[in-house]
Amino acid sequence: MSCKHQKEIKQLSEKRIEEAAVTQPPPVIPAEVPIGKTDSLLLSILRQYPQYFDSILRKPDEFRVQIIYTQINRGPNNMPVFTPYYYQTDPNRYFYPASTVKMPTALLALQRLRELKVNGLDKYTTMITDSAYHKQTPVLNDPTTPDGKPNIAQYIRKIFMVSDNDAYNRLYEFLGQQYLNEELRKKGYTSAEIIHHLEVVMNQDENRHTNPVTFLGPRGDTLLHQPMQVSTLAPLQRHDLLGKGFERNGRIVNEPFDFSRKNRISLEDLTGILKAVLFPQAVGEQQRFNIEADDYRFVWKYMSQYPQESLYPSYDGNFQDAFCKFLFYGGEKGSLPKQFRIFNKIGDAYGFLVDVAYFADFEKNIEFMLSATILSNQDGVFNDSKYDYETIGFPFMKNLGRVIYEYESKRERKITPDLNEFKLLYDK
Numbered sequence: 029m030s031c032k033h034q035k036e037i038k039q040l041s042e043k044r045i046e047e048a049a050v051t052q053p054p055p056v057i058p059a060e061v062p063i064g065k066t067d068s069l070l071l072s073i074l075r076q077y078p079q080y081f082d083s084i085l086r087k088p089d090e091f092r093v094q095i096i097y098t099q100i101n102r103g104p105n106n107m108p109v110f111t112p113y114y115y116q117t118d119p120n121r122y123f124y125p126a127s128t129v130k131m132p133t134a135l136l137a138l139q140r141l142r143e144l145k146v147n148g149l150d151k152y153t154t155m156i157t158d159s160a161y162h163k164q165t166p167v168l169n170d171p172t173t174p175d176g177k178p179n180i181a182q183y184i185r186k187i188f189m190v191s192d193n194d195a196y197n198r199l200y201e202f203l204g205q206q207y208l209n210e211e212l213r214k215k216g217y218t219s220a221e222i223i224h225h226l227e228v229v230m231n232q233d234e235n236r237h238t239n240p241v242t243f244l245g246p247r248g249d250t251l252l253h254q255p256m257q258v259s260t261l262a263p264l265q266r267h268d269l270l271g272k273g274f275e276r277n278g279r280i281v282n283e284p285f286d287f288s289r290k291n292r293i294s295l296e297d298l299t300g301i302l303k304a305v306l307f308p309q310a311v312g313e314q315q316r317f318n319i320e321a322d323d324y325r326f327v328w329k330y331m332s333q334y335p336q337e338s339l340y341p342s343y344d345g346n347f348q349d350a351f352c353k354f355l356f357y358g359g360e361k362g363s364l365p366k367q368f369r370i371f372n373k374i375g376d377a378y379g380f381l382v383d384v385a386y387f388a389d390f391e392k393n394i395e396f397m398l399s400a401t402i403l404s405n406q407d408g409v410f411n412d413s414k415y416d417y418e419t420i421g422f423p424f425m426k427n428l429g430r431v432i433y434e435y436e437s438k439r440e441r442k443i444t445p446d447l448n449e450f451k452l453l454y455d456k
Contacts, residue, residue: 076431091404094400125382133199136178137201148244164234185341222291270287338455339455352374381421
């Protein structure tokens with residue numbers, strides 16, 4: 029199911045999750061968060077297009093927009109030099125990251141495989157997920173793979189092409205909550221708190237317990253058995269309250285909605301993670317993921333491959349090229365130009381849209397990074413399945429991507445970038 033067409037299912041799931049959650053006294057509402065870092069260049073670009081951005085710029089608190097636009101210039105030996113520009117960027121200004129947490133989860137799954145150092149174990153090895161605790165469910169087969177067997181490579185394909193929630197959940201279970209968060213913080217992505225499954229009803233205790241996993245060799249022999257893991261990770265002290273109300277059990281509660289025990293990661297950290305996987309040579313060793321050269325190209329491929337180019341999984345006509353490409357395409361459908369690729373990860377839930385992207389135009393030799401989030405929830409009520417994606421969120425994302433692309437197309441570069449490493453062979 030595509031990221032856009034999952035919206036109604038996600039919204040129903042949000043209700044079920046809230047109704048199943050353990051009720052706790054709400055924390056004290058903090059003072060209003062000040063506007064974050066804003067650079068004059070980015071602000072001036074937005075102001076040149078009042079038809080797109082004026083209503084949003086006038087109400088920064090309502091829309092909670094954050095943007096990071098990163099120019100890339102090439103130095104000697106094609107080494108990239110990054111110059112970021114910000115609009116209202118603040119790591120303490122909460123947004124719900126939704127499916128963007130799948131990106132670091134996928135990267136850490138590849139890292140964990142390498143760390144295990146088991147002969148014959150790689151991303152294509154059959155991975156059987158068992159159950160050993162309340163609400164856990166097993167996975168014994170996968171009809172979308174050529175041999176019908178589940179594996180980490182297939183989960184990663186699904187995560188990046190169509191933002192599959194079950195694929196993320198299985199990698200979350202393989203890693204365990206504690207490893208996932210401790211590794212991100214070791215790498216300097218200190219805002220991260222990825223602490224729950226997506227689109228399933230689980231409380232905090234159930235999310236701390238993650239399924240047993242067994243990797244099988246080609247003859248069905250056990251290469252590795254990992255028992256159920258139980259996280260002892262201490263929760264971050266957070267007070268992430270938003271809006272003026274929320275729906276619970278079909279009734280509106282006139283209090284701010286508490287996101288304090290939901291996933292969290294800043295836009296700067298998401299941008300840093302994308303940079304680390306696309307340009308590992310340009311970031312510090314601590315920030316990198318410990319994965320193989322083949323893993324990097326594997327991730328690049330499925331970050332940028334369109335669903336209609338995929339053989340396994342095979343997607344029907346409902347999954348068109350522009351799915352999961354919010355920046356530049358918004359909620360559009362249809363085929364896209366092949367000489368222009370977007371390497372990205374999106375998220376949409378609770379009225380938030382998020383996209384973290386690298387743009388590469390091989391015909392015009394244009395490249396840049398762009399990350400953004402916006403809240404599309406004008407009535408301020410959460411969990412009621414009434415959000416403004418189509419009228420506010422998607423048009424904003426589409427227009428922002430196109431405006432920055434237009435600016436980049438006119439920007440002079442002393443050295444023309446060599447983008448050949450990002451020209452990939454796709455499934456079809």
